[in-house]
Amino acid sequence: MPELPEVQTVVDGLISLVIKKEIINLEEYRVGTIQNFIEPKVSSEKINETELRFGLILKVERRGKYILIYTSNDLLLVIHLRMTGKLIYESTNQIKLGKHVRASINFKDNSRLIFDDVRTFGKIQIFHKNSKIPSLVKLGQEPLSEKFNVQYLTKLLNGKSAPIKNVLLDQGVVAGIGNIYVAEILYRAKVLPQKSANQLEEREIHEIVKHTKQVLKEALLHNGTTISDYRNIDDKTGDFQNFLRVYGKKICPNGHIVERMKQAGRTTFYCAICQK
DNA sequence: ATTGCTTCCTGAGCGC
DNA sequence: TGCGCTCAGGAAGCAA
Numbered sequence: 001m002p003e004l005p006e007v008q009t010v011v012d013g014l015i016s017l018v019i020k021k022e023i024i025n026l027e028e029y030r031v032g033t034i035q036n037f038i039e040p041k042v043s044s045e046k047i048n049e050t051e052l053r054f055g056l057i058l059k060v061e062r063r064g065k066y067i068l069i070y071t072s073n074d075l076l077l078v079i080h081l082r083m084t085g086k087l088i089y090e091s092t093n094q095i096k097l098g099k100h101v102r103a104s105i106n107f108k109d110n111s112r113l114i115f116d117d118v119r120t121f122g123k124i125q126i127f128h129k130n131s132k133i134p135s136l137v138k139l140g141q142e143p144l145s146e147k148f149n150v151q152y153l154t155k156l157l158n159g160k161s162a163p164i165k166n167v168l169l170d171q172g173v174v175a176g177i178g179n180i181y182v183a184e185i186l187y188r189a190k191v192l193p194q195k196s197a198n199q200l201e202e203r204e205i206h207e208i209v210k211h212t213k214q215v216l217k218e219a220l221l222h223n224g225t226t227i228s229d230y231r232n233i234d235d236k237t238g239d240f241q242n243f244l245r246v247y248g249k250k251i252c253p254n255g256h257i258v259e260r261m262k263q264a265g266r267t268t269f270y271c272a273i274c275q276k
Numbered sequence: 277a278t279t280g281c282t283t284c285c286t287g288a289g290c291g292c
Numbered sequence: 293t294g295c296g297c298t299c300a301g302g303a304a305g306c307a308a
Contacts (some may be wrong), residue, residue: 001301065302083301084286093305100286118286121302162279171303179301227300265281266301 002081004143004176004216006224006238010087014060014067014113017089022108023071026124027038033102033115034058035125038075052126057099063137064175070129077105078125078133080113085122088114089233113233137173143212148174150206157197157205164200165193166264168208177212180225183247183269184215186225194261210224219245246271 002010028034037053055072062068067087069077079087091111098116099106103124105113115124127133140156140240141148156173157164168182169171177185186193189207191200219225224238227248241248249258252271263267 080302082303117285118287119301121284153302160278165277170301263278264301267299 001182001227002085002224003178003181003242004062005181005219005222007067007081008062008220009177009223009238010081010233011062011067013088013089014069016115017233018113019059019060020056020058021111022056024106024108026052026054026126026182028103028104029097030102030120033117033120033122033124035123036188037125037127037131046064047172056160056186062176063136063223064142064171065178066136073127076127076129076131076133078121078127078136079134080125082119082121082123083117085115085117088116088234090114103158121225130175135221140171140173141175148209148212150209153209154202157200160197162197163194164191164197164208165268167197168212169264174212177215179266180247181212181215181219184245185211187246187252187269187271187275188215190192190275192272193263193270216247218267249254 010198013214015082018139020275026034036052052075053073054075057068058072060068061070065080065242067079067081069079071077081087088141089111093106093110093112097114100116100118102117102120102122103115153174157167160167165186167201168177168185183193185208188211189204191204191208205251219238219240222239222243224251225240225244227241245253246258246269249269252258252274254271254274256271258269
């Protein structure tokens with residue numbers, strides 16, 4: 001379940017390994033993995049992605065949980081890993097592809113970037129660099145930017161009766177938080193996940209903002225959290241799972257039973273004693 | 277406008 | 293050993 005720290009770790013890996021590489025083509029091994037928004041959708045003829053000329057990779061960025069790859073031919077690859085997607089760099093194209101490889105980005109020097117995704121929810125989308133991309137336009141502030149502050153969050157929580165957990169998972173409010181980090185943030189902020197967003201005190205909003213930044217920064221230092229599928233670009237795991245306080249735990253650091261409930265279709269872990 | 281449910285998908289883990 | 297069931301979850305789409 002890659003969230004901001006995991007996606008950023010992948011992006012950092014890409015920056016160190018694929019900047020200035022020339023893309024020969026993209027190959028799709030499972031239909032639907034690559035979505036091409038370049039050609040006009042007039043013909044029913046299947047678009048062959050391998051015909052597109054990308055040129056060199058100029059820039060790699062993260063926005064929320066999206067990976068953005070800009071190329072010299074003014075194209076933009078938007079990659080979302082969803083739950084089980086992985087981008088793995090291989091210095092040679094001679095390795096046999098694994099069972100769950102859905103696509104690959106092939107470079108002129110015979111190295112390649114493999115897109116592996118067991119549950120097939122991940123996507124690689126191709127756009128012009130200046131196109132308005134709906135999923136990106138909708139995103140809220142970056143949690144580590146100065147614009148994500150008490151004033152901003154207060155404004156967005158105002159009038160929302162949904163549980164604070166659901167609101168923090170809403171990418172239009174803050175971009176990049178998922179089910180693992182939201183549990184850790186609310187535990188550290190001592191706020192119950194089921195509490196209505198508009199019933200938080202200013203002090204609690206302050207704690208949420210502060211711990212959002214802190215948890216994400218700590219996780220970044222540990223190259224993210226590996227629960228099952230997440231890997232860095234070099235197929236290495238992150239370490240932050242060793243520092244989780246409530247997610248997946250039976251006992252919190254203060255020795256209390258960790259409760260489980262379902263919210264927004266996912267499991268919420270929280271401590272009914274530490275969180276109010 | 278807001279909220280919450282369903283859908284997509286595969287593999288792991290469990291009980292029998 | 294193997295079957296069937298449940299669970300994991302990001303975000304789009306939809307209904308209320």
